[in-house]
Amino acid sequence: MEPVNIGVLGASTFALEQTAPAIHAARGARLAALATSSAAKAEPFTAFAPDLVVHLDYDAMLADPAIEAVYVPLPNHLHVEWTLKALEAGKHVLTEKPIAMAAPEIDALIEARDRTGLFASEAYMIVHHPQWQRVRALLDEGAIGTLRHVDSVFSFDLRDPGNIRNRPETGGGSIPDIGVYTYGSARWAARSEPVALSSRIRRENGVDVWAQVTGTMAGASGEFSYCALTSTRLYPRQEVTFQGEDGMIRVTAPFNAGLAGEAQVHVTQGDTLRIERFPAVRQYVLEFESLVATLRAGADFPWTLEDARGTQAMIDLVRAGEV
The missing domain is CATH 3.30.360.10 (Dihydrodipicolinate Reductase; domain 2)
Known part of the structure; x- marks a missing residue:
């Protein structure tokens, strides 16, 4: 079985400390690329993944034909934008939570997922534990x-x-x-x-x-x-x-x-x-192994965009219910 080549969109501290090493360790996954605006931020990633391809432009990684799936750990307000861009570029995508700032924003992600036939979900790791x-x-x-x-x-x-x-x-x-x-x-x-x-x-x-x-x-x-x-x-x-x-x-x-x-x-x-x-138990490793199982074997991913929308709707209710 060919590994799933995964690109990380953004050299965040969280990605460096948690999720990029988890991709590297996950069976069937390959940490293949990193997109960052700073070559210096890529250095600690290449220290444990020396074959990592570094793109100094986000769009360049989305255009990389070797990348099958994209993981998005960008700041919250950028999640919807780059999830949509990844899908339109033909990539499967897993985006950090919260995947949106309001529940209706997730409707556009569901539409793009269904239209493209690609996988898209929120990286809600606890359900894999x-x-x-x-x-x-x-x-x-x-x-x-x-x-x-x-x-x-x-x-x-x-x-x-x-x-x-x-x-x-x-x-x-x-x-x-x-x-x-x-x-x-x-x-x-x-x-x-x-x-x-x-x-x-x-x-x-x-x-x-x-x-x-x-x-x-x-x-x-x-x-x-x-x-x-x-x-x-x-x-x-x-x-x-x-x-x-x-x-x-x-x-x-x-x-x-x-x-x-x-x-x-x-x-x-x-x-x-x-x-x-x-x-x-390394729940981030399990999360990416679940992604591999979904993409390679058609397994059900335990957290869907609809699940994410439900939680975001609850967040919206919490804000609306302030007394």
């Missing part, structure tokens, strides 16, 4: 009875005003950056959608730095209460809890598995606690 696949399976089988409440927290402290997460013009803020996890994980794992939401949001320099969301969601087993907190001004913390009538599921290190601690699923049923551990 066996930790979250296990949580979804437990909820599906009714392991904790009827789901009644979900609470989710994701916070870290980032005060650098120059960071793109703190700049409104690049789509910064805790809601798009990490709310995509607290909201999207509940939607995916519990197969649910929001019914009504209200939010309290604190902003600095035009971006939200603290957002508390409460409300109601509904899934196959009915409605449940929902509470989420995201912040880029608090001590680091991440945890998700699903509470049912007969038990509880607690998810540790749910979003940065390995970096924020060991990925675990704590299942409480009555007086019994069972801890399932997922050490040394």
Whole structure:
């Protein structure tokens, strides 16, 4: 089987530290090219991928016939533009989350995907991790009875005003950056959608730095209460809890598995606690191996543009529901 030649559009720190090495390590994938406006930014990439082709122009990489798929880790406000350009250039494309700044923008991506017949999706890596696949399976089988409440927290402290997460013009803020996890994980794992939401949001320099969301969601087993907190001004913390009538599921290190601690699923049923551990799983590697399986074997990719649109619609509701 020929490897999937993947080009990275933009030499971001995140790509350097996380996703480019994951492409390099993924079975069936080949880190083939990098597009960057700075040759100096390419040097750390070529240190671990010496055969990497460096394009000093984004359009030049999209025109490279050797590149089959493009990974886009650009700042949030550029995601839609370059996803569309990649599709129009005949490339499959995987774009970092959030893939858009508002849900209707994703309609154009869906149209372009369907018209071109190419693959396009959002790089929502947690659904590739066996930790979250296990949580979804437990909820599906009714392991904790009827789901009644979900609470989710994701916070870290980032005060650098120059960071793109703190700049409104690049789509910064805790809601798009990490709310995509607290909201999207509940939607995916519990197969649910929001019914009504209200939010309290604190902003600095035009971006939200603290957002508390409460409300109601509904899934196959009915409605449940929902509470989420995201912040880029608090001590680091991440945890998700699903509470049912007969038990509880607690998810540790749910979003940065390995970096924020060991990925675990704590299942409480009555007086019994069972801890399932997922050490040394590289979820970004699994994400790109899933991409390979989709492109080479026609496997289902576990996160679609429609899934991304649903989470973005929830983000839009959070903003609209501010009190």
